[in-house]
Amino acid sequence: MLFFAVAYYSLMPVAEVAAVRRGTAISAVYGTVRIEPAFVVHVRAQNSGFIQLAEAFSAGHGAIGKSVEKGQLLATIADEATARQLKQARADLDAAVKRAAVPLPSSELSKAAEDNLQRLERVVSSGNVPAVEYEKAKSEAKRLRNAVETERIERDRNLNALEETTKKLEAQMKNSKVRSPIDGLLTNVQTIDNELVSDGNELFTVSSHKNYVRGEVNEEDVGEVKPGMKAKLKLYPYRTRTFIAHVTSIQPAADPVTQRYTVVLEMENPPDNLMTGMTGEMNIITGTHQNALLVPTRALLVDQALIVKHGIVQARTVRVGFRTLDFAEAISGLEEGNHVVVSDQDKLHSGEPVRQRMVSTPPPAKEP
Numbered sequence: 375m376l377f378f379a380v381a382y383y384s385l386m387p388v389a390e391v392a393a394v395r396r397g398t399a400i401s402a403v404y405g406t407v408r409i410e411p412a413f414v415v416h417v418r419a420q421n422s423g424f425i426q427l428a429e430a431f432s433a434g435h436g437a438i439g440k441s442v443e444k445g446q447l448l449a450t451i452a453d454e455a456t457a458r459q460l461k462q463a464r465a466d467l468d469a470a471v472k473r474a475a476v477p478l479p480s481s482e483l484s485k486a487a488e489d490n491l492q493r494l495e496r497v498v499s500s501g502n503v504p505a506v507e508y509e510k511a512k513s514e515a516k517r518l519r520n521a522v523e524t525e526r527i528e529r530d531r532n533l534n535a536l537e538e539t540t541k542k543l544e545a546q547m548k549n550s551k552v553r554s555p556i557d558g559l560l561t562n563v564q565t566i567d568n569e570l571v572s573d574g575n576e577l578f579t580v581s582s583h584k585n586y587v588r589g590e591v592n593e594e595d596v597g598e599v600k601p602g603m604k605a606k607l608k609l610y611p612y613r614t615r616t617f618i619a620h621v622t623s624i625q626p627a628a629d630p631v632t633q634r635y636t637v638v639l640e641m642e643n644p645p646d647n648l649m650t651g652m653t654g655e656m657n658i659i660t661g662t663h664q665n666a667l668l669v670p671t672r673a674l675l676v677d678q679a680l681i682v683k684h685g686i687v688q689a690r691t692v693r694v695g696f697r698t699l700d701f702a703e704a705i706s707g708l709e710e711g712n713h714v715v716v717s718d719q720d721k722l723h724s725g726e727p728v729r730q731r732m733v734s735t736p737p738p739a740k741e742p
Contacts (some may be wrong), residue, residue, distance in 0.1 A: 378659050387721065389682050389728040391713035392735045393673075399666035399703035401696040403598050403659035404569040405637065407607055409579035409652040411700055415555050419575045423550065428566050442554040448578055449552040451571060451612040467536040472532055478525040478616040484518035491515045493731050558582045561650070585648055587619055589656050596635040598660045599624055605639055608699070609654035616736075618642045621658060657698045668701040670735050673714040680715040680722055681708070682730050687715070689724040 419425070426448045431437040442448070491511045520645040554560075562579035565571060587607065591599060599621060608618040628635050637658070643649075669692065673679050679690050690712075695703035708714070715722060716733060 377629075386727055386729050388587070388731050389680075389687065389715050389722060390717045390733045391682050391730050392673065392716050392733055394667055394669050394704065394708050394710055394712040394714060396665055396710060397668045397701070397737075399663040399668060399696040399701070400657070400659055400698050401661035401663075402606075402698045403591055403595040403658050404699065405589045405595075405656050405657045405658065407587050407589045407639070407654045409585050409609075409648060409650055410588045411558070411561070411650050412584040412586050413556065413558070413582035414561070415558075415580045416576050417448065417552060417578040417580060419451055419552065419571045419573055419577055421451055421550055422572045424572070425565055425567070425569050425571050425577070426450045427565075431563065431625065434566055438533065438558050438560055440564060442556055442558060442560050443486065443506070444557050446554045448554055448560075451550045451552065462535065463540045467533075467540050470529075470533050470536050473486055478529065480518055480521040480525055480697065484522045487511070487518045488517040530720060532722070542615060552577060552585070554578075554580050556580055556582060559650070560589055574644070581650060585644075585650060587641055587656075589637040589639055589658075590629075590632070590634040591637055593596065593628060593633050593635065594630075596624065596637075599637055599658055603658050604697070605656050605658040607639075607654055607656045609652050611652055612645065615645075617644070619656070655699060661696065663696055663703060666695070667704040667708060667710060668715055669704045669708055670716050671697060671700060671702045673716045673719075674702055675719060677707075678722070679708065680719050682713045682715065682728060685727050687722050687724055687726045687728055 376546040394634045427434065427449045430442070431448055442661045491514075493557055494508045494511050505645065552606075558580045559582075560578060563577075564579075565575070571577065589605070601621050605619045605621065607619050609615075609617065614641055615623055619641045622640050623638045625636040625638070639656070674692060674694065677692050677694060679687050679692050690707045692702075692707035693705040695705045697703065713730060713732075716735075722728065
């Protein structure tokens with residue numbers, strides 16, 4: 375007889391249960407979250423030519439995720455025509471500077487004419503020099519002065535033009551050096567070695583190290599959300615941890631496709647290795663009830679729950695108050711200490727004898 379009793383007991387279905395207990399019931403707006411970079415910069419080509427990736431990023435897509443510093447070389451766009459033009463412009467400028475150090479062609483003649491005019495001025499009053507000769511010397515000195523000035527203006531104009539050309543070509547060559555505009559992470563590479571790129575082509579994406587939490591809530595819930603409200607976050611890479619954040623802003627327009635609203639949050643103590651692209655869920659806290667009866671949310675099928683009492687499954691209708699991802703407030707239908715079934719409810723039915731297996735649940739929430 376004992377054998378049959380043991381066999382019967384061992385064949386009974388097992389119900390995983392958790393105890394209904396008291397704690398703080400929380401009213402919350404549910405949403406999804408994603409970790410996003412605070413800044414994203416799209417790096418574009420500033421000239422045309424064949425691109426050569428810097429050695430540190432020669433792996434192309436394999437380099438995605440590497441840290442970069444502001445000003446660090448990402449690639450070079452080869453522009454041989456501009457390089458040749460710059461070399462010639464620098465040679466022309468150097469020659470022009472050397473020529474500028476040499477006296478102007480008409481300067482010696484002008485000096486001689488000025489000396490002759492001064493000599494004639496000293497003796498013209500004595501009558502030994504015809505006035506016509508003096509006037510002729512005066513006119514020649516003026517002509518040569520004008521010639522020197524014209525040569526000087528032309529020399530300076532040519533020198534300035536060569537300097538401007540050189541600077542312009544140097545700027546073009548500088549643009550051929552593609553550098554990171556910020557400190558951050560390389561998050562996309564949209565080119566390959568020796569590819570012909572054009573001015574304006576997007577080559578790289580660099581994202582800042584600093585992140586923020588972007589949450590999304592349904593249209594019917596967004597009206598309850600206000601800046602400053604606290605939120606509980608669960609990120610999928612950290613399933614055993616709960617993070618606290620607060621709402622910093624709510625974007626005023628919904629996504630035209632999903633009709634969900636974006637909520638920006640800031641985490642109070644983010645993990646050291648928080649990375650862009652991580653996802654999870656959140657509850658934005660909108661109210662609390664102290665000393666409430668709490669039932670694990672996964673024990674509820676809408677307003678129905680199964681309890682195990684004296685080894686028999688019983689169905690209960692539960693009036694639910696506040697609800698979060700972990701716990702729901704049971705206003706009626708359950709009592710403190712009831713053992714509620716938390717899994718495989720569809721495999722059990724009221725009146726069925728079962729064995730119980732208590733499962734651990736997170737401690738009831740405290741008001742953040």
